[in-house]
Amino acid sequence: MTEILRLRNLHKSFGPLEVLKGIDLAVAQGEVIVLIGASGSGKSTLLRCINFMEIPTSGRVFLHGTPVGRQTSSGVSYVERELTQIRARIGMVFQHFNLFPHMTALQNVMEGPRTVLKCSPDECRNRADNQLRKVGLEWKADAYPSQLSGGQQQRVAIARALAMEPEIMLFDEVTSALDPELVGEVLITMKELADEGMTMLIVTHELGFAYSVADRVLFLADGNVLEQGSPPEVLTYPKEEATKNFLRGHSSFRLPEPQLD
Amino acid sequence: MGYEWDFLVVLRDFDLLLLGLVNTLKVTVLALVLGVPIGLALALLRLYGNLVVRAPVGLLIEFLRTTPPIAQLFWFFFALPILTGIEIDPFRASILTFALQSSAFFAEVFRGGIVSIDTGQWEASKALGMSRNESLRRIILPQAVKRMIPAFLERAIELMKTTTLVSTISYADLLYQANSIAQSTYRSLEVFSIAAAMYFLVIFACSMIVRYIEARLAIASEAAH
Ligand SMILES: Nc1ncnc2c1ncn2[C@@H]1O[C@H](COP(=O)(O)OP(=O)(O)O)[C@@H](O)[C@H]1O
Numbered sequence: 001m002t003e004i005l006r007l008r009n010l011h012k013s014f015g016p017l018e019v020l021k022g023i024d025l026a027v028a029q030g031e032v033i034v035l036i037g038a039s040g041s042g043k044s045t046l047l048r049c050i051n052f053m054e055i056p057t058s059g060r061v062f063l064h065g066t067p068v069g070r071q072t073s074s075g076v077s078y079v080e081r082e083l084t085q086i087r088a089r090i091g092m093v094f095q096h097f098n099l100f101p102h103m104t105a106l107q108n109v110m111e112g113p114r115t116v117l118k119c120s121p122d123e124c125r126n127r128a129d130n131q132l133r134k135v136g137l138e139w140k141a142d143a144y145p146s147q148l149s150g151g152q153q154q155r156v157a158i159a160r161a162l163a164m165e166p167e168i169m170l171f172d173e174v175t176s177a178l179d180p181e182l183v184g185e186v187l188i189t190m191k192e193l194a195d196e197g198m199t200m201l202i203v204t205h206e207l208g209f210a211y212s213v214a215d216r217v218l219f220l221a222d223g224n225v226l227e228q229g230s231p232p233e234v235l236t237y238p239k240e241e242a243t244k245n246f247l248r249g250h251s252s253f254r255l256p257e258p259q260l261d
Numbered sequence: 262m263g264y265e266w267d268f269l270v271v272l273r274d275f276d277l278l279l280l281g282l283v284n285t286l287k288v289t290v291l292a293l294v295l296g297v298p299i300g301l302a303l304a305l306l307r308l309y310g311n312l313v314v315r316a317p318v319g320l321l322i323e324f325l326r327t328t329p330p331i332a333q334l335f336w337f338f339f340a341l342p343i344l345t346g347i348e349i350d351p352f353r354a355s356i357l358t359f360a361l362q363s364s365a366f367f368a369e370v371f372r373g374g375i376v377s378i379d380t381g382q383w384e385a386s387k388a389l390g391m392s393r394n395e396s397l398r399r400i401i402l403p404q405a406v407k408r409m410i411p412a413f414l415e416r417a418i419e420l421m422k423t424t425t426l427v428s429t430i431s432y433a434d435l436l437y438q439a440n441s442i443a444q445s446t447y448r449s450l451e452v453f454s455i456a457a458a459m460y461f462l463v464i465f466a467c468s469m470i471v472r473y474i475e476a477r478l479a480i481a482s483e484a485a486h
């Protein structure tokens with residue numbers, strides 16, 4: 001079991017508000033981790049610190065054992081160039097897709113390889129074709145985002161992240177903005193990705209999906225990992241009162257669950 | 262009213278009017294060609310420069326936008342040479358004035374366009390590993406510019422109208438030429454009518470072209486937004 005990502009005593013504050021209060025986490029290659037927790041508990045902030053969309057206030061992120069940033073006497077200092085390189089290696093998918101509206105689906109997926117990786121036009125095209133095919137949208141290659149359903153847009157967004165051939169994928173409530181009937185197709189795409197061995201950190205309220213896809217479930221409360229374990233351990237037999245309360249409020253395992261296999 | 266129209270007298274000097282129109286277009290186009298990139302630079306400095314840069318740039322923009330263009334023109338034509346000791350001809354003074362003056366307006370148009378883009382676009386490009394410059398160039402500006410086109414057009418037309426001020430420092434633009442012809446032929450009504458018609462035709466044609474481009478762009482992406 002190779003470790004791909006490690007967070008050591010990660011803290012993040014926004015002004016006086018401390019959102020992450022010392023997160024420790026080791027992620028193995030190919031592991032699928034689902035983060036659950038109440039709104040405001042710091043799930044998004046945790047994901048965003050992993051790819052440095054937010055700079056941690058203190059603590060350290062290790063990728064393949066290598067620490068990001070440089071330790072100085074006054075804390076860890078980061079160089080923007082290093083951070084853009086880290087971001088290029090970690091894919092992120094957002095709740096609101098954030099596709100580039102002035103580009104077709106194909107151009108959206110080609111954009112990362114083209115602008116960031118400086119791939120040749122053929123290579124960009126190849127990667128984009130492959131990823132669009134993988135999410136089942138090669139037939140929509142020339143459509144603009146505005147011509148796609150929410151579910152299709154989110155699958156293009158996943159393809160866009162995958163075209164960078166990331167080592168880790170981060171998903172932040174990627175089905176929360178979708179009409180219920182469009183949730184399944186996105187969850188299926190994610191499940192396929194997990195089955196292929198992609199390392200994934202997923203924030204979701206789809207507990208049925210979490211149960212079927214996760215190797216490990218983390219329950220976040222108030223900036224701490226309050227409880228973690230296998231899906232049955234956390235979702236079916238939680239130990240902590242806060243976890244039980246959270247799950248009760250969720251009528252867990254509600255549909256839609258993806259029709260797997 | 263027994264006024265007898267006589268366009269023939271004026272049409273004999275039509276080549277002079279055309280020359281004036283060409284000169285007007287020269288000033289307008291050059292001011293645009295210089296003013297747009299300077300405006301973009303000013304906008305970026307105002308948005309992303311450090312504090313030491315941001316404040317003076319903001320002040321410069323506000324100054325250029327709030328002082329009368331004719332005062333600026335006179336300053337560059339009459340005052341600047343005293344300061345530098347270098348004579349400046351009416352053409353250069355005009356270009357300098359209107360390039361700078363319109364750059365201030367374009368800076369505000371650019372800034373408005375850039376900040377109007379959803380932060381999700383910055384997030385997505387950043388998450389892909391783009392630098393801020395790459396995000397700007399590939400993702401933000403292409404979308405912002407599309408939204409700015411109506412404001413650009415309005416500014417460009419406004420600019421062409423404002424360039425009539427250059428006649429006050431004896432630059433031979435359309436208005437200056439019309440005025441000379443009027444004085445030599447005593448046919449002010451005809452001359453200025455024709456000059457106005459020429460302004461109208463050019464500006465109207467420009468706005469038609471831009472409207473067509475706008476419509477094409479709308480089909481390309483914003484259609485079902
Ligand atoms: N950029 C920010 N500036 C200030 N406060 C923020 C920022 N981002 C998140 N927060 C605050 O941090 C807390 C945790 O937010 P978040 O990580 O988004 O929680 P979750 O994703 O679990 O709902 C919230 O109280 C939120 O208001």
Ligand SMILES: [Mg+2]
Pocket residue numbers: 043044045172173
């Ligand atoms: Mg969140």
